[in-house]
Amino acid sequence: MKLNSNLTAPLGGNNPVIVQILGICSALAVTVKLEPAVVMGLSVIFVTAFSNLVMSLLRNGIPSRIRIIVQLVVIATLVILVDQVLRAFAYDVSKQLSVYVGLIITNCIVMGRVEAYALGHKPWESFLDGVGNGLGYAMILVIVAFFRELFGSGTLFGIDIIARFGYVGNSLMLFPPMALIIVGCIIWVHRSFNKDLQEK
Amino acid sequence: METLNLFIRSIFIDNMVFAFFFGMCSYIAVSKSVKTAIGLGAAVTFVMVMTVPLNYLLNQYVLSPDALGEGIDLSFLSFIIFIAVIAAFVQLVEMVVEKFSPTLYNQLGIFLPLIAVNCAIMGGSLFMQQKVGESIMNVGDSVVYGLGSGLGWWLAIVMMAAIREKITYSHVPAALKGPGIAFIITGLMGIAFMIFTGIQL
Amino acid sequence: MAINKNSNAYIIMYTVVMVVIVATLLTFAATSLKDRQNANAENEKKSAIMEALGMAGGSMEQTVKDFDEMIVPALIVDGVFTPQVDAAGKADAKPVLDKMADLKGLAAAENELPIFKYEKEGVIRYVIPVSGKGLWDSIWGYVALTEDGNTIAGVVFGHKGETPGLGAEIATEPHQNLYKEHKLFDDNGRFVSVKLVKGGAHEGNLHEVDAITGGTKTSDGVTLMLKNGLAKYEGFLRSLSATAAEDTTLSDDAVSEPVLDETFSDGETADVKPINVEEE
Numbered sequence: 001m002k003l004n005s006n007l008t009a010p011l012g013g014n015n016p017v018i019v020q021i022l023g024i025c026s027a028l029a030v031t032v033k034l035e036p037a038v039v040m041g042l043s044v045i046f047v048t049a050f051s052n053l054v055m056s057l058l059r060n061g062i063p064s065r066i067r068i069i070v071q072l073v074v075i076a077t078l079v080i081l082v083d084q085v086l087r088a089f090a091y092d093v094s095k096q097l098s099v100y101v102g103l104i105i106t107n108c109i110v111m112g113r114v115e116a117y118a119l120g121h122k123p124w125e126s127f128l129d130g131v132g133n134g135l136g137y138a139m140i141l142v143i144v145a146f147f148r149e150l151f152g153s154g155t156l157f158g159i160d161i162i163a164r165f166g167y168v169g170n171s172l173m174l175f176p177p178m179a180l181i182i183v184g185c186i187i188w189v190h191r192s193f194n195k196d197l198q199e200k
Numbered sequence: 201m202e203t204l205n206l207f208i209r210s211i212f213i214d215n216m217v218f219a220f221f222f223g224m225c226s227y228i229a230v231s232k233s234v235k236t237a238i239g240l241g242a243a244v245t246f247v248m249v250m251t252v253p254l255n256y257l258l259n260q261y262v263l264s265p266d267a268l269g270e271g272i273d274l275s276f277l278s279f280i281i282f283i284a285v286i287a288a289f290v291q292l293v294e295m296v297v298e299k300f301s302p303t304l305y306n307q308l309g310i311f312l313p314l315i316a317v318n319c320a321i322m323g324g325s326l327f328m329q330q331k332v333g334e335s336i337m338n339v340g341d342s343v344v345y346g347l348g349s350g351l352g353w354w355l356a357i358v359m360m361a362a363i364r365e366k367i368t369y370s371h372v373p374a375a376l377k378g379p380g381i382a383f384i385i386t387g388l389m390g391i392a393f394m395i396f397t398g399i400q401l
Numbered sequence: 402m403a404i405n406k407n408s409n410a411y412i413i414m415y416t417v418v419m420v421v422i423v424a425t426l427l428t429f430a431a432t433s434l435k436d437r438q439n440a441n442a443e444n445e446k447k448s449a450i451m452e453a454l455g456m457a458g459g460s461m462e463q464t465v466k467d468f469d470e471m472i473v474p475a476l477i478v479d480g481v482f483t484p485q486v487d488a489a490g491k492a493d494a495k496p497v498l499d500k501m502a503d504l505k506g507l508a509a510a511e512n513e514l515p516i517f518k519y520e521k522e523g524v525i526r527y528v529i530p531v532s533g534k535g536l537w538d539s540i541w542g543y544v545a546l547t548e549d550g551n552t553i554a555g556v557v558f559g560h561k562g563e564t565p566g567l568g569a570e571i572a573t574e575p576h577q578n579l580y581k582e583h584k585l586f587d588d589n590g591r592f593v594s595v596k597l598v599k600g601g602a603h604e605g606n607l608h609e610v611d612a613i614t615g616g617t618k619t620s621d622g623v624t625l626m627l628k629n630g631l632a633k634y635e636g637f638l639r640s641l642s643a644t645a646a647e648d649t650t651l652s653d654d655a656v657s658e659p660v661l662d663e664t665f666s667d668g669e670t671a672d673v674k675p676i677n678v679e680e681e
Contacts, residue, residue: 069287
C-alpha cells in the first residue's frame with residue numbers, strides 16, 4: 001500500500017507545486033493554452049520518473065563528491081531526449097514550449113525528488129514516486145491552463161466552448177501575471193480544505 | 201542605443217520573474233526578509249553576469265552549426281553544456297569565495313548551492329541563445345543581457361521581500377498566508393510592471 | 402567490493418564512463434531525428450507560402466505536396482530570376498529555404514534573394530518572404546504578388562511573441578485580408594510599399610491599411626518590414642510590371658481571358674496600371 005501512496009500523495013496533500021512550492025518556474029508560462037500544458041506535463045512526468053529510476057539504480061555507485069553533477073547530467077540527458085523527440089514529432093507544440101522544455105532541467109521538482117527520495121530508495125518505488133510527483137505537477141498545470149484558455153480565448157484545446165455564445169476573450173488572462181494569481185487562488189482553496197498546511 | 205535598449209528591456213519588460221516566472225522557487229522561499237533577499241539577488245546577478253557570456257562563447261564557437269567544422273552541429277548538446285557550465289561555475293565561486301573572503305562567504309555562501317538550480321540562471325542562458333543574431337550580437341551584449349536580467353530578478357525579489365515584511369501586520373485569510381498571498385502579490389506586481397511594455401529608447 | 406568510492410581514480414573513471422554513455426545516447430538520438438526535425442521546419446515554411454497564396458487549409462501533407470508540385474523555388478541573383486534545381490534537374494527548394502533559415506540572414510541577404518513562383522493554368526504568382534521586428538520580438542511574413550509584381554494577392558504574417566489580443570492580431574485573417582489588391586507602386590511608378598496607418602487607412606488609398614488598434618509598435622514594425630523587405634526586390638518587380646504592361650498594350654484579348662482560378666478571383670483584375678519605368 002505504501003507504493004500506492006507514492007503515486008497518490010503528490011496529487012493531494014503533498015502536491016509538489018502548491019504545497020512544496022517547487023517547480024513553478026517552468027509551470028506557468030506554458031499555461032496559456034491547454035495543449036502545451038498537457039505536453040509539458042507529460043514531459044515532466046517522463047523526466048521525473050526516469051531520472052528517479054536511473055538515479056536509484058546508480059545510487060550505490062555514485063561518488064558523493066560529484067553527486068550533484070551526476071544528477072544534472074542524467075536529468076539534462078533525459079530532457080534533451082524529450083526535446084529532440086518533441087521537435088521531431090510535435091513540432092508546433094515544441095515551438096510553443098520553446099525554452100521551457102530546457103528549463104525542466106532546473107525544475108526543482110526533478111532535482112528535489114532525486115535528492116530527497118531516489119537516492120535512498122529502491123528503483124521501483126522511486127519510479128512511482130517520480131510518476132506521482134510529475135502527475136501532481138501536470139495536474140496544476142492543466143488546472144491553470146484550463147481557466148486561462150477558457151476565459152482568455154473562450155476555447156479548450158482550441159475548440160470553441162463559450163466564444164460561440166458571444167464571449168469575448170479576456171486578454172488579461174493571457175498575460176503572465178494571471179497565471180500567478182490563479183495559482184495563488186488554487187493554494188487558497190487547497191489550504192482551506194487542508195487546515196494543517198496553513199501557516200500560523 | 202541598441203545595447204541600452206537591451207539592458208532596459210531585460211530589467212523591466214522581460215523581467216525574469218514577472219514576465220517569465222523564472223527563479224520562482226527560491227523567489228518565493230527566500231523573500232521573507234529584505235536582508236536575505238538582497239544577498240540572494242546579488243549572488244544571482246553575479247552568476248548571471250558570468251555564465252551568460254561564458255555560455256554565449258560556447259554557443260558561438262562550439263555548439264552552433266558549423267562552428268567546429270563544416271557539417272558538425274552540436275546544438276542538441278546545449279542544455280547539458282549550459283547547465284554544466286553553470287554548476288561548475290557556482291562550485292568554483294563557492295570554493296574561491298570560501299578561500300579568499302570568509303566574510304563574503306558567510307553572507308553569500310549559503311545561497312550559492314541554491315543558485316545552480318535557479319531557473320533564472322539557466323533561463324538567462326537559454327534566452328541568450330534564442331536572441332543570438334537578433335538583439336545579442338557580441339560578447340558585450342551578452343554581458344549586458346546577463347547583468348540586466350540579474351538586476352531585474354534582484355529588483356523583483358527585494359521588492360517582494362519588502363512587501364512581505366509589511367504584510368505580516370495585515371489580516372490575511374489563514375489559508376492564504378505564506379505562499380498563497382505571495383503568488384497573488386507577485387501577480388499584481390507583474391500587472392504593475394506591464395506599464396513598461398513598449399518602452400523603446 | 403573494496404573500491405574506495407571517493408578516490409580520485411574512481412571518480413575519474415566514473416565520469417569518463419558516464420560521459421561516454423551519455424554522449425553516445427544523445428548523438429544517436431539527435432542524428433536519427435535530425436532529418437525529421439529539418440523536414441518539420443521546412444514544411445512549416447512551405448505551408449506558410451501556400452497560405453499566402455490562399456491555398457493552404459488541407460492537411461499538412463497535402464499542402465506540402467501541393468507546394469512541391471506547383472511552386473518554383475528561385476533566387477533572384479543580381480536581379481535575374483534563377484530557378485533552383487537539384488542535380489537531377491528537379492525543382493529544389495532547399496537552397497532557397499536555407500537562405501531563409503534565420504531571420505537575420507534573410508534581412509541581410511542582398512545579392513541572392515529568395516522568391517517562390519507559382520504557375521498554374523496561366524495564373525502566375527510570386528511569393529516573397531519578409532522579416533522584421535515587432536514590439537517584442539521578430540516578426541515575419543510572406544507576401545504573394547500577382548504577375549505584374551505590383552498587386553498584392555495575399556499575405557501571411559507570423560510573430561514570435563507579440564502581445565496577445567493586440568499586436569498578435571497581425572497574424573489573424575481579418576487583418577491579413579486588408580492587404581488584398583493593394584499596390585506596391587504608385588501611379589507614377591514609384592515604389593511606396595504598403596503602410597499601416599494609425600487611426601485607419603484613407604478610403605480608397607491602395608497603399609494604406611488600418612493599423613492594429615493598440616498595437617501601434619507592432620504595426621510600425623510591419624510597415625517597416627514590408628518596406629525594407631520588398632524594396633530589395635524593386636528592380637525585379639519593375640521588370641515584371643514592364644512585361645505585364647507590354648502584355649496589356651500588345652494584346653488586349655489576353656486581358657479579358659477568364660483563365661483565373663477560383664482561388665484568386667478576388668485579387669486578380671485586368672486593369673493593371675502600366676508602370677512607367679523611365680520615370681525613375
